[in-house]
Amino acid sequence: MCYRSAPILLILGTFWFAAVYIGWIMFSTNTEGTYFETLVDSWLNVFVMFTLSNYPYIMFPYYAVNRYAFFYFLTYISIGLYIFMNFLLAVIFNNFKALIKEDN
Secondary structure (H helix, E strand, C coil), X not given: CHHHXXXXXXXXXHXXXXXXXXXXXXXXXXXXXXXXXXXXXXXXXXXXXXXXXXXXXXXXHHHHHCCCHHXXXXXHHHHHHHHHHHHHHHHHHHHHHHHHHXXX
């Protein structure tokens, strides 16, 4: 059953990697915030933004320097959280229903 989740996990991982890399390229030279200095910091903070905890603390130092940074964060949250996570939840739910059907 795990093979059904593989495509959405691959898409989600690719999106996550792209968001980390784009964030690192855009914000690593910014001296105001320290959240995207290295790729490891970028990866950790993109994960934190994915959970929406401390999301404003990560965004506001970059937003204060350049108002267009908002579009990066808006795109990441709207696509990653509200689209891909719903797809992942739907795949997990369908796998759960299939497992329940197999047991009966």
